[in-house]
Amino acid sequence: MVVKRNSLDQSTFERLRRLYIIALSTIALSVIVSQILIRKHLKSQESDSGVINIAGRQRMLSQKLTKEILSLSTENDYNKQIAIKDNLKHTLSMWVISHNALQKGSDSLGLPGNNSRVVSKMFNDVNPAFTAIKNASESIIKIIEDASNIPIESFTDEINIVKQNESVFLKKMDGIVNQYDLEAEERVAWLRKLELFLMAFTLLLLLAEFLFIFWPTAKTVKNSLAELILAEKKAKEMAYNADVLSEAKEKSIKELRALTHAMDETLLFARISPEGMVLHMGKKFSKLFKVNKFNKATNFSKVISPNDSEQEHINNLISKHKKTGWQGEVKATNKNKENIWLELSMIPYNPTNERFELLIIASDITKRKEGQLEIERLTKESFEEKMSQQKIVSSKIIENQEKEQNRIAKDVHDGIGQMLTGLKYNLESIDITDIDRTASKIEHLKELTANIIKGVRTATFNLTPPELADHGIVPALIKLTKELSKLTAKEILFINKTGFNGRLDSLTEINIYRITQEAINNAIKYADSNHILVSLSNSKDILSIVIDDDGKGFDPDNVAKIKTGDGGMGMTFMRERIKYIDGRLFLNSELGKGTRVTLNIPLKEV
Numbered sequence: 001m002v003v004k005r006n007s008l009d010q011s012t013f014e015r016l017r018r019l020y021i022i023a024l025s026t027i028a029l030s031v032i033v034s035q036i037l038i039r040k041h042l043k044s045q046e047s048d049s050g051v052i053n054i055a056g057r058q059r060m061l062s063q064k065l066t067k068e069i070l071s072l073s074t075e076n077d078y079n080k081q082i083a084i085k086d087n088l089k090h091t092l093s094m095w096v097i098s099h100n101a102l103q104k105g106s107d108s109l110g111l112p113g114n115n116s117r118v119v120s121k122m123f124n125d126v127n128p129a130f131t132a133i134k135n136a137s138e139s140i141i142k143i144i145e146d147a148s149n150i151p152i153e154s155f156t157d158e159i160n161i162v163k164q165n166e167s168v169f170l171k172k173m174d175g176i177v178n179q180y181d182l183e184a185e186e187r188v189a190w191l192r193k194l195e196l197f198l199m200a201f202t203l204l205l206l207l208a209e210f211l212f213i214f215w216p217t218a219k220t221v222k223n224s225l226a227e228l229i230l231a232e233k234k235a236k237e238m239a240y241n242a243d244v245l246s247e248a249k250e251k252s253i254k255e256l257r258a259l260t261h262a263m264d265e266t267l268l269f270a271r272i273s274p275e276g277m278v279l280h281m282g283k284k285f286s287k288l289f290k291v292n293k294f295n296k297a298t299n300f301s302k303v304i305s306p307n308d309s310e311q312e313h314i315n316n317l318i319s320k321h322k323k324t325g326w327q328g329e330v331k332a333t334n335k336n337k338e339n340i341w342l343e344l345s346m347i348p349y350n351p352t353n354e355r356f357e358l359l360i361i362a363s364d365i366t367k368r369k370e371g372q373l374e375i376e377r378l379t380k381e382s383f384e385e386k387m388s389q390q391k392i393v394s395s396k397i398i399e400n401q402e403k404e405q406n407r408i409a410k411d412v413h414d415g416i417g418q419m420l421t422g423l424k425y426n427l428e429s430i431d432i433t434d435i436d437r438t439a440s441k442i443e444h445l446k447e448l449t450a451n452i453i454k455g456v457r458t459a460t461f462n463l464t465p466p467e468l469a470d471h472g473i474v475p476a477l478i479k480l481t482k483e484l485s486k487l488t489a490k491e492i493l494f495i496n497k498t499g500f501n502g503r504l505d506s507l508t509e510i511n512i513y514r515i516t517q518e519a520i521n522n523a524i525k526y527a528d529s530n531h532i533l534v535s536l537s538n539s540k541d542i543l544s545i546v547i548d549d550d551g552k553g554f555d556p557d558n559v560a561k562i563k564t565g566d567g568g569m570g571m572t573f574m575r576e577r578i579k580y581i582d583g584r585l586f587l588n589s590e591l592g593k594g595t596r597v598t599l600n601i602p603l604k605e606v
Contacts, residue, residue: 019217023209030205034198038191050110052184054098055177059170061095065137066166072140073159085144092137099130102176119179126172129165136161199442203430268342268362271349272300276318279357288364290335300360304332304342321346322358329365341369419452473509474501474536477516477545481534488524490532497537504543505604511577512545512601515585518570519547519597527551527595538603545599553589 068088075081098109103123105113115123136158143155269282278298281291289304301314310331317326327345334340347359423445430441468476478494485492504512516534523529529551537544571587574597578585582602589595 015220019213023213026205026209027202030198030202034202037194037198049184051102051112052177052180054109054111055102055173055180058095058098058102059173059177061091061098062133062166062169062173065091065095065133066162069137069140069159069162072144072155081144085141088137089141092134092141096134116179116183119176119183122172122176122179126169126176129169129172132165133162133169136165200432203427203432206427207432268360268364270300270360272318272358272360274318274322274356274358276300276315278303285362288334288340289332304330304340306335307333317346318358323348329369330362339366340364341366419448423448423452468509468513469506472501472503473512476509476513477534477536480513480517480520481532484520484524490524490530492520492532493534495533495535497535500536500538500543502538502603504601508581508601508604511581512543512599515574515577515599516545516547518574522570523547523549523551523595527553529594541603543601543603545601547597548594550594553591553593553595555591556587556589 065088068084068091071084072081072088075084097106100106101109101111101113103113103115103120105111139158140155268285268288270278270285271280272278276299278300281303285291291303299311299315300318301311304314305311310333314330314332317330320326325345325347328343330342330344332340332342341364343363343365345359345361347361349357349359426441426445426448430438432438465476465479467479474496481492481494484490503509520532520534523532527549529549531550533546533548535546535548575585578599578601584600586598586600587595588598
């Protein structure tokens with residue numbers, strides 16, 4: 001009966017495993033397919049902005065071309081004619097290349113050339129005007145290049161051709177630009193519909209998996225657990241009623257004897273009385289201390305050391321810890337006067353109610369201890385050198401940690417992680433039968449998704465900017481305040497009161513930047529500030545940075561007591577960083593009156 005139940009449980013859990021694999025694989029497949037479709041469509045739209053930009057530029061180039069031709073008609077000086085001719089030639093070249101690239105594509109301009117039928121027809125309509133302007137322009141250029149001091153009347157016909165066709169080209173080119181823009185908007189609209197469809201499909205898939213996999217699975221697991229609990233109860237009753245106590249006792253005795261034999265052969269093992277007399281000593285222990293014979297009157301301390309002070313120490317340990325046990329290092333000496341270090345454990349043991357013993361289990365750690373003592377000796381001799389090396393190692397560790405940007409993990413956990421959790425719960429709460437509430441929740445999900453994207457961008461910006469390494473702390477802080485102001489829509493200003501533009505060593509600049517960044521982020525995230533002012537000033541020996549905000553403020557004494565949550569770890573990181581660069585940090589805040597963070601850093605020559 002037990003075997004049948006076990007096989008039933010195994011088959012049940014095998015079925016549950018298959019169902020979970022199918023459910024998770026389906027979700028993963030839907031996500032992958034969604035990403036492939038969206039990315040494919042986005043890839044097809046990569047060139048839209050470039051096409052529209054170059055099509056619009058064609059209008060400008062045609063106007064510039066006409067303007068330069070008209071300039072030639074009013075200019076009598078030959079040298080100036082040549083200069084205008086060169087500009088005209090360059091403009092014509094760009095105009096022709098762009099016009100052909102819009103129709104046939106160009107890798108250098110990033111144009112695909114896959115125009116729709118409507119656009120292709122519009123280009124066919126505009127090409128006669130384009131060709132007329134192009135031929136007239138080339139004819140003017142050729143006339144000027146073939147002869148010198150050509151009178152203006154020589155290319156009057158070509159100028160008239162350009163004038164006649166320019167308005168036609170501009171009008172039709174406007175239509176092409178508008179058509180490009182319309183087609184780009186249509187592709188964006190189609191992408192929105194695709195995203196909405198994929199979202200609805202994913203929600204339906206999740207609902208189906210809940211109804212047909214997860215909910216039935218939960219019921220199956222509940223029933224299986226109930227059966228297992230019932231089976232366990234019956235098994236306990238059977239074991240209680242069975243007459244196996246004597247067999248178990250005999251088996252335990254055999255196992256204990258086997259264990260004792262194994263310990264005798266492999267471990268430094270002994271049994272002693274509470275008074276310290278040897279009751280039994282393993283072969284390995286006897287061999288290590290060269291003891292061939294001993295009787296019940298042999299003291300354990302005398303076996304492992306002939307030294308009086310060592311014997312006294314061991315006897316004191318036995319007397320003091322015989323009821324509680326003890327573990328630690330003990331120095332012993334064998335008969336050859338060789339020092340032996342033991343990692344010794346003393347364990348109280350009651351083999352019977354009438355008898356009390358101590359188990360001694362030890363390990364020979366002589367080589368390790370000698371190495372440890374040698375290390376301590378070398379450390380003492382070269383303490384100053386080691387401290388210097390340790391400082392260098394610490395600096396490298398901090399530098400590597402800075403490169404890894406561990407701060408992003410905190411931002412992702414506190415911000416994006418919580419928003420993703422909210423997104424998950426909102427998705428799970430959608431009831432597609434309630435259309436109105438579903439539409440409302442979808443709008444909320446869009447807003448939450450936008451916040452997540454914004455959080456990702458903010459976390460990405462938290463990487464060390466190149467300005468910090470290339471130009472120093474002042475340009476880096478200028479960029480920090482500007483970028484955060486854009487990302488958060490807060491008014492964040494930076495003022496360099498004393499015009500400081502010096503460089504500090506790289507680790508000092510990195511830590512100043514991170515502390516300032518943390519202070520601004522705290523003001524944005526936790527203080528609900530709308531205006532943040534970062535001011536920098538310096539004297540001969542001190543660089544001072546002050547971060548003021550108009551937020552809700554807080555009690556600084558409470559922050560120091562917080563181990564987790566808003567502000568606690570941030571203040572810890574700021575204080576650790578300022579301590580590392582030998583600076584000082586001052587925090588002033590009051591509820592409802594904002595916060596001021598002041599950094600004072602000693603200036604050292606780089």
